[in-house]
Amino acid sequence: MIQSIERSSAVLRLLAAGPDRLRVKEIADALGLPKSTAHGILRTLEHVGFVEQDPRTTRYRLGRGLLDLGDAGLDVNELRSRALDWADALAARTVEAVRIGVLQGDSVRVIHHVFRPDDTTQAMDTGLVVPAHATSLGKILLAYDVTALSLGGLDPYTRKTVTVRRELARALAEVRAQGWASAVEEWESGRAGIAAPMRTFGGLVVGAIGIYGPVERICDSRLRPRPALVEQVRATAHAISRDLSGPRR
Amino acid sequence: MIQSIERSSAVLRLLAAGPDRLRVKEIADALGLPKSTAHGILRTLEHVGFVEQDPRTTRYRLGRGLLDLGDAGLDVNELRSRALDWADALAARTVEAVRIGVLQGDSVRVIHHVFRPDDTTQAMDTGLVVPAHATSLGKILLAYDVTALSLGGLDPYTRKTVTVRRELARALAEVRAQGWASAVEEWESGRAGIAAPMRTFGGLVVGAIGIYGPVERICDSRLRPRPALVEQVRATAHAISRDLSGPRR
DNA sequence: GACTCTCGTGCGACAATGTCGCACGTTGTC
DNA sequence: GACAACGTGCGACATTGTCGCACGAGAGTC
Numbered sequence: 208m209i210q211s212i213e214r215s216s217a218v219l220r221l222l223a224a225g226p227d228r229l230r231v232k233e234i235a236d237a238l239g240l241p242k243s244t245a246h247g248i249l250r251t252l253e254h255v256g257f258v259e260q261d262p263r264t265t266r267y268r269l270g271r272g273l274l275d276l277g278d279a280g281l282d283v284n285e286l287r288s289r290a291l292d293w294a295d296a297l298a299a300r301t302v303e304a305v306r307i308g309v310l311q312g313d314s315v316r317v318i319h320h321v322f323r324p325d326d327t328t329q330a331m332d333t334g335l336v337v338p339a340h341a342t343s344l345g346k347i348l349l350a351y352d353v354t355a356l357s358l359g360g361l362d363p364y365t366r367k368t369v370t371v372r373r374e375l376a377r378a379l380a381e382v383r384a385q386g387w388a389s390a391v392e393e394w395e396s397g398r399a400g401i402a403a404p405m406r407t408f409g410g411l412v413v414g415a416i417g418i419y420g421p422v423e424r425i426c427d428s429r430l431r432p433r434p435a436l437v438e439q440v441r442a443t444a445h446a447i448s449r450d451l452s453g454p455r456r
Numbered sequence: 457m458i459q460s461i462e463r464s465s466a467v468l469r470l471l472a473a474g475p476d477r478l479r480v481k482e483i484a485d486a487l488g489l490p491k492s493t494a495h496g497i498l499r500t501l502e503h504v505g506f507v508e509q510d511p512r513t514t515r516y517r518l519g520r521g522l523l524d525l526g527d528a529g530l531d532v533n534e535l536r537s538r539a540l541d542w543a544d545a546l547a548a549r550t551v552e553a554v555r556i557g558v559l560q561g562d563s564v565r566v567i568h569h570v571f572r573p574d575d576t577t578q579a580m581d582t583g584l585v586v587p588a589h590a591t592s593l594g595k596i597l598l599a600y601d602v603t604a605l606s607l608g609g610l611d612p613y614t615r616k617t618v619t620v621r622r623e624l625a626r627a628l629a630e631v632r633a634q635g636w637a638s639a640v641e642e643w644e645s646g647r648a649g650i651a652a653p654m655r656t657f658g659g660l661v662v663g664a665i666g667i668y669g670p671v672e673r674i675c676d677s678r679l680r681p682r683p684a685l686v687e688q689v690r691a692t693a694h695a696i697s698r699d700l701s702g703p704r705r
Numbered sequence: 706g707a708c709t710c711t712c713g714t715g716c717g718a719c720a721a722t723g724t725c726g727c728a729c730g731t732t733g734t735c
Numbered sequence: 736g737a738c739a740a741c742g743t744g745c746g747a748c749a750t751t752g753t754c755g756c757a758c759g760a761g762a763g764t765c
Contacts, residue, residue, distance in 0.1 A: 209500040209752065211460050211723065216504035217660040231742060236632050237600050238659035241725055246743070251458040255465035265742060351486050383485050410487035411466040458723065460752065480713060490754055495714070514713060
């Protein structure tokens with residue numbers, strides 16, 4: 208049994224039982240814990256949105272996160288604004304177009320899009336909905352989402368599109384193993400993408416970020432994603448994840 | 457930030473987001489955790505009632521404990537049945553009457569009572585409601601309950617009853633520090649009690665158990681609770697706490 | 706119906722992590 | 736205005752949680 212989780216549940220029960228907000232000292236005394244330990248638990252619980260601290264009275268009460276456990280506490284807009292600067296930087300470094308997507312039903316909704324720096328003739332992709340099983344963004348989101356793979360028919364878009372469910376499952380397992388995904392000419396011929404997951408507290412995946420462009424620039428001569436680009440995408444995703452797991456508000 | 461708590465929140469969110477029950481593997485993969493780690497977290501969460509595992513499908517879903525955070529997941533009857541055997545043993549070893557109480561409003565409700573082994577002329581105390589500030593059971597419950605000390609007037613019952621709120625607060629702090637409480641002729645003259653807290657997961661106090669009897673047997677010549685008896689009560693309370701934190705159902 | 710594969714579970718060793726004690730700065734109280 | 740009590744942060748230690756591996760069982764498949 209994990210001690211800190213047991214203690215957390217006790218704290219939550221205490222807050223639920225108590226009529227009004229509680230002080231750190233009260234909680235610590237009630238549970239027989241040092242102030243410091245109780246404080247650490249409370250900080251974490253606040254961090255994940257299960258409790259909230261009234262900044263004026265410094266007292267703690269139950270947080271909204273308990274009520275709406277559904278989302279990770281951050282909506283699409285917040286995710287977008289958080290990832291915005293990072294996406295720009297990624298586009299600048301890789302000189303490729305950057306997309307950020309979240310899962311919406313069985314498909315991927317592109318919630319942010321950065322043009323490739325030196326290319327002016329591009330369409331605005333924000334708001335676009337793309338298939339999940341044929342894009343790198345989608346593979347990431349499917350790989351880490353448990354509701355996934357309940358999707359309907361795997362429509363083919365090119366000759367390289369994965370349409371066999373078993374094959375897709377194996378691909379997703381590989382994505383999980385290596386921590387990033389690619390899709391080479393599986394959605395549009397001549398185009399390829401590399402993507403990585405953006406995570407919140409505890410590793411929960413809330414979105415995907417990736418680059419997208421002509422095969423000849425994304426991949427090497429053997430049509431394998433260039434390691435340098437993969438590393439850029441991964442590093443950016445990691446940075447955003449750290450940001451998302453960081454201070455709220 | 458405490459890692460395991462963050463992960464727990466991610467697990468809970470995952471379960472809340474997913475439409476149906478989830479497998480260990482799915483959760484582990486979604487969060488990028490080893491199966492074993494995810495399993496440990498799930499075991500603990502099940503332990504505290506935040507998730508439940510369908511014994512047939514072995515899948516996990518959100519538990520009732522999240523909904524009714526109010527009580528510790530165990531009602532008075534369960535607490536009673538859990539502590540029953542221990543109470544008998546305590547009575548046998550100390551040769552004193554044993555009482556188990558829970559907080560009910562500002563008072564203590566005695567939910568279980570064991571007669572003193574060699575005494576036949578005793579009244580049945582189960583169901584009795586006694587004042588909190590003048591009994592050892594009550595002091596324990598007040599010391600560890602955060603809603604406490606909001607109680608009304610501190611009625612005096614004997615000359616030794618603590619009626620000054622400040623004095624009571626200091627007494628409760630001492631109770632917390634030493635982990636047990638006593639009340640010597642504060643409720644009924646000639647009678648004294650020694651009590652200790654019964655705890656669940658994380659240290660949450662759910663009740664008090666103690667012995668009660670004539671001063672001359674409970675205390676030494678200086679009216680101090682006999683250390684041997686204190687140790688017996690504490691040991692029993694600890695044993696019950698271990699039991700309560702053990703396997704559910 | 707037997708096989709194979711995948712999953713849930715348990716154990717042990719390691720090291721990372723959470724815990725604890727102490728001290729600071731501030732707030733609320735007498 | 737002075738005191739006390741609280742919330743907060745830091746660091747060292749040791750406990751605790753994590754990870755890898757292996758067993759056994761169940762379901763799906765041929």
